Every structure is written in C-alpha cells, then in structure tokens.
Amino acid sequence: MNKEFKLLAKPYIAWLFVLAILPIFVMLLLSFMFSEGLSFGESYFTFDQFALLGEDSTLTAFSNSILYASLTAIISLVLGYFVAYNVYKSKFKNKFIVLTIFILPMWSNLLLRTEALGNLMEHNNIITDLLLQMGIGISIGIKGTPLAVIIGLVFTYLPFMILPIYTALEKIDYSLEEAALDLGLTNMQKFWKVIFPLSLKGVATGSIMVFLPSMSGFAIPEILGAGNILLIGNVIEQSFRNMDYNFGALLSIFILLFIMGALYIVSKVDKEGETLL
Amino acid sequence: MQIVEKKVIIELSHITKQFDDEIVVNDLNLKIYENEFITLLGPSGCGKTTTLRMIGGFEKANSGKIIINGKIINDLPPYARPINTVFQRYALFPHLNVYENVAFGLKNRNDIYLKNFFQIDPTFEKKIYVDIIKRKIDEAVVEALKLVKLTGFEQRKITQISGGQAQRVALARAIVNRPQILLLDEPLAALDLKLRQNMQYELKEMQKKLGITFIFVTHDQEEAMTMSDRIVVMKDGIIQQMGTPKHIYNEPVNRYVANFIGESNIIPGVYLRKDLVSFMGVNFDCTGYTFGNNEPVDVVIRPEDFDVVELSEAKLIGKVTSSIFKGVHNELTLDAEGVELFVNTYENYEVGEPIGLKVDPYEIHLMKVQTDE
Numbered sequence: 001m002n003k004e005f006k007l008l009a010k011p012y013i014a015w016l017f018v019l020a021i022l023p024i025f026v027m028l029l030l031s032f033m034f035s036e037g038l039s040f041g042e043s044y045f046t047f048d049q050f051a052l053l054g055e056d057s058t059l060t061a062f063s064n065s066i067l068y069a070s071l072t073a074i075i076s077l078v079l080g081y082f083v084a085y086n087v088y089k090s091k092f093k094n095k096f097i098v099l100t101i102f103i104l105p106m107w108s109n110l111l112l113r114t115e116a117l118g119n120l121m122e123h124n125n126i127i128t129d130l131l132l133q134m135g136i137g138i139s140i141g142i143k144g145t146p147l148a149v150i151i152g153l154v155f156t157y158l159p160f161m162i163l164p165i166y167t168a169l170e171k172i173d174y175s176l177e178e179a180a181l182d183l184g185l186t187n188m189q190k191f192w193k194v195i196f197p198l199s200l201k202g203v204a205t206g207s208i209m210v211f212l213p214s215m216s217g218f219a220i221p222e223i224l225g226a227g228n229i230l231l232i233g234n235v236i237e238q239s240f241r242n243m244d245y246n247f248g249a250l251l252s253i254f255i256l257l258f259i260m261g262a263l264y265i266v267s268k269v270d271k272e273g274e275t276l277l
Numbered sequence: 278m279q280i281v282e283k284k285v286i287i288e289l290s291h292i293t294k295q296f297d298d299e300i301v302v303n304d305l306n307l308k309i310y311e312n313e314f315i316t317l318l319g320p321s322g323c324g325k326t327t328t329l330r331m332i333g334g335f336e337k338a339n340s341g342k343i344i345i346n347g348k349i350i351n352d353l354p355p356y357a358r359p360i361n362t363v364f365q366r367y368a369l370f371p372h373l374n375v376y377e378n379v380a381f382g383l384k385n386r387n388d389i390y391l392k393n394f395f396q397i398d399p400t401f402e403k404k405i406y407v408d409i410i411k412r413k414i415d416e417a418v419v420e421a422l423k424l425v426k427l428t429g430f431e432q433r434k435i436t437q438i439s440g441g442q443a444q445r446v447a448l449a450r451a452i453v454n455r456p457q458i459l460l461l462d463e464p465l466a467a468l469d470l471k472l473r474q475n476m477q478y479e480l481k482e483m484q485k486k487l488g489i490t491f492i493f494v495t496h497d498q499e500e501a502m503t504m505s506d507r508i509v510v511m512k513d514g515i516i517q518q519m520g521t522p523k524h525i526y527n528e529p530v531n532r533y534v535a536n537f538i539g540e541s542n543i544i545p546g547v548y549l550r551k552d553l554v555s556f557m558g559v560n561f562d563c564t565g566y567t568f569g570n571n572e573p574v575d576v577v578i579r580p581e582d583f584d585v586v587e588l589s590e591a592k593l594i595g596k597v598t599s600s601i602f603k604g605v606h607n608e609l610t611l612d613a614e615g616v617e618l619f620v621n622t623y624e625n626y627e628v629g630e631p632i633g634l635k636v637d638p639y640e641i642h643l644m645k646v647q648t649d650e
Binding site: 173175176178179180181182183184185186189193194197198 | 333334335354355356360361362364365366368369370371372381382385386390450451454
C-alpha cells in the first residue's frame with residue numbers, strides 16, 4: 001500500500017480508537033465496578049450488577065429480544081426471499097432501480113420513520129381521517145401491541161434481508177437451472193434442490209443482519225410498543241438513563257459478545273463478503 | 278449409403294425460430310438417426326446452438342415440429358424428454374460433490390420412474406425396492422464415473438477439479454440417465470488443444486460404446502471432421518450442406534462450405550462442355566459434374582490436391598511467395614499470374630522459385646456460382 005494512502009487512514013484510525021475502542025474498554029471496566037454515573041471518585045470494584053442479570057425483568061427482556069428478533073428474521077426471510085426471487089426472475093432491464101426503491105426508506109431517519117409508522121397505528125390517524133371523510137368509519141389501533149413492534153421491525157430491517165439474498169441469487173449461473181431441468185427436475189424441485197441451496201449464503205447473511213439490530217435496538221419497541229414491550233435494548237437504555245452505568249455497561253458487553261459471535265458466523269459462511277453489499 | 282436403412286430417432290420438420298425480429302433458425306429440416314454422431318457446424322450466430330436448445334427443450338420453436346420416435350414433442354418440458362445435455366461451461370452444481378452431481382438426475386426422479394428405469398419388479402414392496410433403487414443408483418454412478426475415467430474422484434468438490442475433469446463429470450452426469458440422445462454444446466471449447474484432441478477420440482469411442490445418438494455443436498471444423506458420422510454445415514439459420522465429413526470436404530456445395538471446411542482454392546472458371554473446364558486461361562479435364570455448356574462455375578481445389586511437377590509438364594506455373602514448414606508438409610503460397618494459390622507439398626521450395634502445377638481430373642471440384650456473395 002502506498003505510504004500517502006496509509007497516512008490518509010490515520011484520522012479514521014484515531015477516530016475509531018477514541019470513539020469506539022476506548023469506550024468499549026471503559027464499558028468493560030464499568031461492568032466490574034460500582035460508580036456514581038461516570039464519576040470514578042468513589043468507585044470500587046464489584047460484581048453486584050451480575051446479580052441483576054438473573055432477575056426476572058432482565059431475563060424477560062432477553063427472551064423477548066430473542067423472540068422478537070427471531071420472529072422478525074423469519075418473517076423478513078419469507079417476505080425478503082419472495083421479493084428478491086421475483087426481482088431476480090423479472091425481466092426488468094434495470095433491476096438496480098427496483099432494488100433502490102426497496103432501500104429508499106432506509107435513507108430517511110429511523111426515528112422519524114418509526115414515529116410516522118406509530119402514528120398510522122393509532123386509533124385516529126391520517127388514513128382513518130380520510131376514510132371517515134369518505135363515510136367509512138374504521139379504526140384499528142395496534143400501537144402498543146407485540147404486532148406493532150413486529151411490523152415495525154420487519155418494515156425497518158427487511159431491506160437488509162432482500163439485498164444479500166438478491167446478490168446471492170444473481171450469482172447463480174442460469175445454465176445450472178437449465179441443467180437441473182435437463183436432468184429431469186420439475187420447476188419446484190429445481191428451486192429446492194438448486195436455487196435455494198445456492199442462495200443459502202445470502203439467507204444466512206440476511207438473517208443475521210436482520211436478527212442483530214432487531215435484538216439489540218431499542219427505538220422501535222420503545223415507540224411502537226408504547227412502553228408495554230421491553231427488549232434488552234430498552235433495559236440498557238433505561239439503565240444508562242437512570243445513571244446505572246455499571247449494569248448498562250454489563251448488558252452492553254453481553255450484547256457485544258453476541259454480535260461478535262454472529263459476525264464470526266457471517267465471516268465463516270461468506271468468506272469473500274460477497275453477499276454483503 | 279447404409280445410413281438410409283437406419284431408424285430415424287429425431288426429426289426436425291420446418292423448424293423456424295425468431296428472436297424479436299431476427300430469424301435465427303429458418304425452416305430447418307433435419308433427420309437424425311439412431312446411434313449417429315452428428316455435428317452441427319457453423320460460426321457463432323448460425324443458429325446451431327439455438328437448434329440444439331430447441332431439441333433440449335430450452336427454447337420453443339415459433340413454427341415447425343420436433344419429432345422424437347414418431348411423437349411430436351414441441352411442448353414437452355425438458356425433464357420429460359429422453360434427452361440429456363452437456364453444457365458449454367459444464368453447469369455443474371457447485372454445492373454438490375462429483376458423486377452427487379452425477380447422481381443428481383437419478384436421485385431426483387420419482388419411484389415409478391426409477392422402478393421402470395432399473396426394471397425392478399413392480400410388485401415389490403416399498404421397503405424392498407427403495408433399497409434396490411439406492412443400490413442401483415450407486416452402481417450406475419460408479420459405472421458412469423468409471424466410463425469417464427474419474428473413479429476415485431467421487432468426494433471431490435466441483436471447485437477442486439480441473440477443466441478437463443469437470444468436462445468428464447458433466448459427461449458422466451448426462452449419460453448416467455441413459456438418454457436416447459445426448460446433446461453436446463461446444464463441450465470442448467474451454468479445453469486446451471492437447472486435452473481437446475484426446476477428448477475428441479474419447480467422445481467418439483464413448484458414443485460407439487454406448488450406442489447413444491450424439492448431437493454435437495461446434496464451430497471447429499477439425500473437431501467436426503474427427504468425430505462425426507455426419508456434419509451439418511449451417512449459416513444464418515439455414516443448412517448449407519449435410520453429409521459425411523469426407524463428402525463435405527471433397528464436394529462442398531458452395532463457396533461458404535468450401536471456405537469453412539478446411540483451406541481451399543476457389544477459382545472462377547467456365548464449364549466449357551462435359552468433362553472440360555477452363556480456369557486461369559487453361560483447359561482442364563474434370564469428371565462427374567453436369568452444368569450448362571459455357572456456364573460460369575467456381576472451381577475448388579484443395580491445397581493438397583495440387584501436384585507439383587517439372588515446369589515442362591506443368592499446366593499452371595506460379596512463383597512461391599511464401600513457404601511455411603508445418604512438420605509433415607510445407608504450406609506454399611503461390612502467385613500464378615495474379616491469382617493466389619495455396620499448395621501443400623512435401624518438398625522444399627525457395628521463395629521466388631517458379632514451380633509447375635498439375636491437377637488430376639477427379640481432384641477438380643465444381644460448384645454453382647453463388648450470387649449472394
């Protein structure tokens with residue numbers, strides 16, 4: 001690598017150290033300490049917060065996280081595969097534009113998007129209003145229910161499923177499909193014996209990319225769950241808000257280990273990183 | 278010819294295929310016989326691959342009939358045809374190993390098909406015949422791999438084998454299904470010369486041994502010559518000529534075929550009267566052609582058919598403009614009164630040296646002058 005280019009990378013490396021690596025070490029430290037917020041004056045080492053890990057509320061939040069993230073991943077997988085497969089099979093000249101339309105929502109702010117979605121899930125919203133003007137009085141309010149959270153999570157993270165699956169599908173040589181037909185497979189068999197196995201990389205990558213943020217995020221359950229549904233992200237957020245940095249840090253480290261494990265799996269199934277755009 | 282007595286296995290009748298406005302295959306008629314090695318030969322874009330794909334069921338003909346064993350199969354999906362294909366770039370399944378690739382076609386068939394395929398007693402109970410099928414598939418795969426000389430490669434991944442081996446796997450994967458017709462779409466194109474030549478012989482041997490009709494597509498005339506029982510020369514979706522390699526080589530029907538099949542000298546001439554033709558200002562005896570008296574014709578003489586003789590006995594004299602040593606023979610280019618002639622000879626001649634040429638009457642081949650070229 002060129003020396004000048006190496007030099008250009010320095011600011012980012014410094015940035016990474018100050019704002020990512022260093023805080024992680026601070027968190028690691030915090031999780032074994034008792035401290036008043038971030039003032040280290042009267043702090044001491046302790047394992048007290050480890051006891052909190054076993055509390056019902058924490059365990060519920062954990063299992064909720066896993067449950068919601070799994071459901072989101074499964075629903076996104078079914079919907080995402082369907083979308084990706086149809087784009088892949090379609091005869092559009094410019095499939096990139098179609099995919100861009102799917103990514104488009106990702107370019108708007110997550111909180112705004114979620115708030116807007118939350119608004120649509122309330123009893124009185126712009127759509128019921130419009131319907132009422134036309135003489136139709138329907139009002140379904142699902143905000144605050146598990147369904148609302150799941151819809152929000154799927155709505156937000158579906159593109160992360162579509163893209164890797166599409167990339168994997170696009171890599172399948174068309175002659176393989178012809179070979180499958182030639183060897184006596186029906187179209188359905190062809191899909192399950194050839195296309196699906198060859199797109200598994202994309203499925204694995206996509207699932208993890210949907211699962212991780214769904215599990216660790218807190219904004220979507222907070223807004224759409226209206227405080228009724230606690231995921232682990234919400235517990236972390238609350239701990240930090242209540243100045244309980246030690247417990248928050250401990251949980252964060254836990255989540256971090258989880259994410260690193262998942263990324264390790266991604267790097268194993270997708271060595272070239274080809275399905276990650 | 279004895280071919281006439283053979284049974285037609287597949288017939289293409291007035292097949293036309295259009296992509297958008299472009300006619301790729303134009304009113305093609307072709308009968309292919311049992312146990313025949315037939316080659317569709319032509320440059321890219323001549324419709325040979327499209328024809329093959331229509332036989333395989335990957336393209337639908339716009340009009341015409343494809344008849345196999347007397348049945349019209351135009352609308353039959355690929356899996357229902359007694360045909361298997363060796364694809365141009367092999368199209369092996371990368372998620373399966375060599376064994377699984379070869380077993381793929383049989384493994385995914387239903388029990389009724391397989392019972393029939395292996396001729397298992399239909400009254401057997403499921404418990405029994407499932408085991409038999411399993412064993413029979415295994416035997417068939419092992420046998421197919423043995424045939425293509427890949428015994429011991431069963432567990433290899435597709436990414437761990439060479440191009441030549443991939444070629445063999447593709448072949449085994451097709452023939453294990455015992456098709457009546459095997460389609461081969463330029464299967465040797467990606468191999469290097471030595472390997473390609475070896476495979477040519479092996480393919481020919483295999484075809485004889487298996488007794489399957491091979492329909493081979495290539496743009497390589499030498500390949501076609503080596504392997505085929507019959508060659509079909511195509512251009513712009515139309516069959517130019519079909520016949521045995523010898524027949525096509527020795528008696529091309531037009532300039533296009535003559536040029537495509539090997540090196541040749543094509544000289545404009547005039548058919549004076551029966552068995553007498555004039556070209557380059559000299560009268561030659563010829564034999565076996567009937568044209569109108571004084572009709573203009575194209576004269577084809579293969580480079581190896583010229584005889585180099587003493588200047589005093591020569592009918593044509595040319596000056597050597599280049600001489601290339603080709604191992605067995607020399608390839609001479611001559612300038613004979615402004616006409617460029619290619620001559621193959623065993624003797625050595627210097628550039629600039631004048632040499633005399635003669636041609637035997639039966640080496641002179643005449644063709645109708647084509648107006649479209």
